[in-house]
Structure formats: C-alpha cells, structure tokens
Amino acid sequence: MFTIREGRKEDCRQLVDMFAAMDAHLKSTADPDTKWTDDPNVCVQQLEEDGFCVEESQRRFRIFVAQSVADPQTLVGYVFYFPKYSRKGRGVWMESMYVKRECRGTGAGVALMAAVANRALTDGCQRFEWSCREYNHGSMAFYKKLEPIDVTHDDQDIVFRLNAPKMRQLAARADLS
Numbered sequence: 001m002f003t004i005r006e007g008r009k010e011d012c013r014q015l016v017d018m019f020a021a022m023d024a025h026l027k028s029t030a031d032p033d034t035k036w037t038d039d040p041n042v043c044v045q046q047l048e049e050d051g052f053c054v055e056e057s058q059r060r061f062r063i064f065v066a067q068s069v070a071d072p073q074t075l076v077g078y079v080f081y082f083p084k085y086s087r088k089g090r091g092v093w094m095e096s097m098y099v100k101r102e103c104r105g106t107g108a109g110v111a112l113m114a115a116v117a118n119r120a121l122t123d124g125c126q127r128f129e130w131s132c133r134e135y136n137h138g139s140m141a142f143y144k145k146l147e148p149i150d151v152t153h154d155d156q157d158i159v160f161r162l163n164a165p166k167m168r169q170l171a172a173r174a175d176l177s
C-alpha cells in the first residue's frame with residue numbers, strides 16, 4: 001500500500017537512488033547494441049537546489065512520490081514533471097517515472113500519473129506529454145492503457161537532443177543584441 005504526496009527536499013537521496021535503478025532497468029531491457037547517449041544523472045545536491053530552492057519561481061521541476069504506508073520513511077516510486085508551453089498553450093512534460101519492482105502492479109504508476117494530470121488541469125493545462133523508449137515493452141503496455149496519442153507515429157514528430165558539447169558549438173554562433 002502507498003500514498004501519493006508532493007516531493008520534499010529530504011526525498012532527494014532516495015530519488016537519486018531510484019534514478020540509478022531506472023537506468024539499470026532501461027539497460028536491462030535494451031538491445032545489446034543500443035547506443036547510450038545520456039549524460040550521467042544529477043547528484044543529490046543539484047537535485048535539492050533545482051527542485052527545492054527557497055525561491056519557488058526558480059524551481060526547475062515538480063515531483064510527486066509514492067510513499068509506503070507500512071514504512072512512511074520509504075518511497076516506492078516517483079514521477080517528475082515540469083510545465084511546458086507551446087503555441088497550443090499550457091501543458092506539462094513528464095520527464096521520468098519509476099515504481100520499485102516489488103510494488104509494481106498495485107496501482108502506484110497510475111496514481112502518480114493521475115496526480116500529475118489532476119494538478120495540470122487545475123493549472124489550466126490541456127496537454128500531458130512524455131516519451132518512452134520503444135524497447136521498454138512493459139512501460140509501453142502500461143502507457144497504452146491510458147490511450148494516449150502516439151505523436152511519433154501519428155504526427156511523425158521526432159524528439160532530438162543536443163548534449164553539452166554540441167550545445168556549445170551551436171551557442172558559439174549566437175549573436176544576440
């Protein structure tokens with residue numbers, strides 16, 4: 001059993017541990033020849049600063065956690081997300097979600113996403129978006145139950161990323177007045 005609540009600064013250590021477990025999960029489900037292009041995960045101190053600084057307008061993300069009822073000090077899952085804005089107006093982007101293996105299949109995943117959807121609608125958002133690695137078959141099956149639009153397939157919308165070296169190359173061409 002679990003309860004859902006907003007994340008707190010003191011959750012950061014457990015969150016970083018779950019980020020590592022998330023990476024391990026992805027690596028275990030990927031094809032052996034998968035190209036890994038991600039940077040290392042954020043550290044506890046950076047996460048605390050980025051998500052829980054005193055000045056709320058400076059916070060870079062929002063988070064809900066699933067907390068064990070039997071052991072309230074223990075988190076069993078998280079979802080983190082942030083506001084997104086497009087020419088269609090307000091939305092949210094779900095960056096990452098994880099439920100510990102021993103708690104899967106008990107409704108925590110849906111409860112975490114429901115909390116984001118509820119908050120987003122309260123904030124006037126009309127779109128809830130995320131990405132998922134195609135080889136992550138379990139999560140794909142879980143998400144498909146929510147009947148989302150597959151924007152890669154239906155809108156042919158491809159997600160790109162520049163990591164820091166390519167960002168620096170591009171930024172060198174900036175000419176702002």
Ligand SMILES: CC(C)(COP(=O)(O)OP(=O)(O)OC[C@H]1O[C@@H](n2cnc3c(N)ncnc32)[C@H](O)[C@@H]1OP(=O)(O)O)[C@@H](O)C(=O)NCCC(=O)NCCS
Pocket residue numbers: 022025096097098099100103104105106107108109110111131132133136137138139141142145
């Ligand atoms: C994906 C994940 C968050 C789902 O969390 P969960 O707590 O197990 O999901 P729930 O218990 O809320 O399940 C909701 C529904 O999805 C279904 N479902 C969950 N996992 C599934 C799976 N692997 N295959 C098929 N269906 C699945 C459940 O049966 C349930 O269906 P129902 O509504 O008909 O009863 C969890 O499996 C996880 O953390 N996976 C590893 C990390 C990961 O891949 N995260 C997502 C990255 S994009």
